[in-house]
Amino acid sequence: MIVGVNDNMQRLNSAALAKMPSNIEVPQYDRSAVTAGIVHIGAGNFHRAHQAVYCDNLLNMGETEWGIIGVSLRSPTMKENLAPQNFLYTQATLGKSTNYRIIGAIQNLLVAPEAPMAVIGAIASNHTQVLTTTITEKGYCLINGEINRHHTDFAQDLLSLELPKTAYGYIASALIKRSAQKGTPLTILCCDNVQNGGEHLLAGVRMLLKTHSSETLTWLKNRVAFSSSMVDRVTPATDEALKTTVAEEIGFHDTAPVAAEPFTQWIIEDNFAGTRPPFDKVGALFVDNIAPFENVKLRFLNASHSMLAALGYLAGDRFIHEALLRPCLARFAKQALKNDVLPVTSVPKSISGEGYIDDVFERFHNDNLPYAALQVGTDSSQKIQQRWFPAIDDALEQEHAASYLAFSLAAWVTFIRQALLNKDLNDPLHDDFANCEMGNDVRQFLALAGAAKFSFSSNDSFMAKVHKFHQAIDQQGIESSVKNFLDLEN
């Protein structure tokens, strides 16, 4: 019996595949016969547990075009981990039962600052049919829902595309090259938790091309499709415990395994230029109108995740499933969705709103897959403007009180203040928050998170409620204030 990772243990790589224990699934295809029809920007854990698994399933079915060239926009770490493993890694599915499989869909990883021309060349290549992105909310450089042309990185790309800084910059440079080569059509598909991601990608690329190459702008009109998708699979950051368990299971040392829950979902806007990968053969759904699906995911799953992260952190919980073990927090988050969000959200016919919410909470209870409150709390200034703000405006417009959402805003401001004090805050606006007065002005914090564009921020009675809840949390602590809130509401 092998115990954990030890010095003599061999590294996972192509040669290891033939020696895997029989219960470990390995690629059933000849990796050398696969071509990379996809370039993916943001080859982190989520991509590796979601899209790369869909591609691996296609390759296992005998398709050969849907290998992936991954791009890391900043850090070389993923490449350093995966290159010695021939880009193989273990995907552990952890739930009521567990399963470990080796994914072979990634063929190469490029680190943009090390090899910018290789990234541009890969996207411009006619072999590439689809360019996908998981660059996280902050990668879109948005302010009040629009691209911020003064964002440091985006402003650099506006000045020069010689060494691009943003995903927009890489895509724009590659399109200039692709159009000069009279290249084949390309689809650019957003796989992030942002509403209208494809439209943002188009807007950013268009802004850059207006400055750098108006001919390319004309060229792309009939040849490049910008699409959105709704992606879903809870995928925590990898820790040492996972590496140890994986070593025990597979008998090889994998420095970058990735764990995820059993549930997975991918709904894709059916708007492709050129070849469409047959993701529907492996469980994805193509739809004409993606917006209601994005809405449901952001407003129910991601919204309650962010509530539980803020409330749980303040209550001293490390993980989301621990926060849910506090009955008042679980009740608060579920009722927030059912009372405040569901009545003002249009849910596609194929989905039952109540059922979706119940399923989400069941998934969050999965204690075989601890998900850190602080992972959800990371970049929260970029998240709540997608997850909470539009629902608050819809609720107020339809004359609902939206008290749960007001309380959530108050808890979020308290979370930011507390995480700053504890040196736990990981957010692109960290320094701006640190410069806010630590007093009681919730407005300053909310404005930084993009509230100005939303009408709730100028609704005095709603904002007075947020302020009152914020004071209550300060005075009574999170659990008592939630309990008092629930007593008054019910």
Ligand code: CS2
């Ligand atoms: C989470 C998401 O970390 C977060 O902000 O809310 O990553 C969530 O786990 C995924 O969207 C699930 O699909």
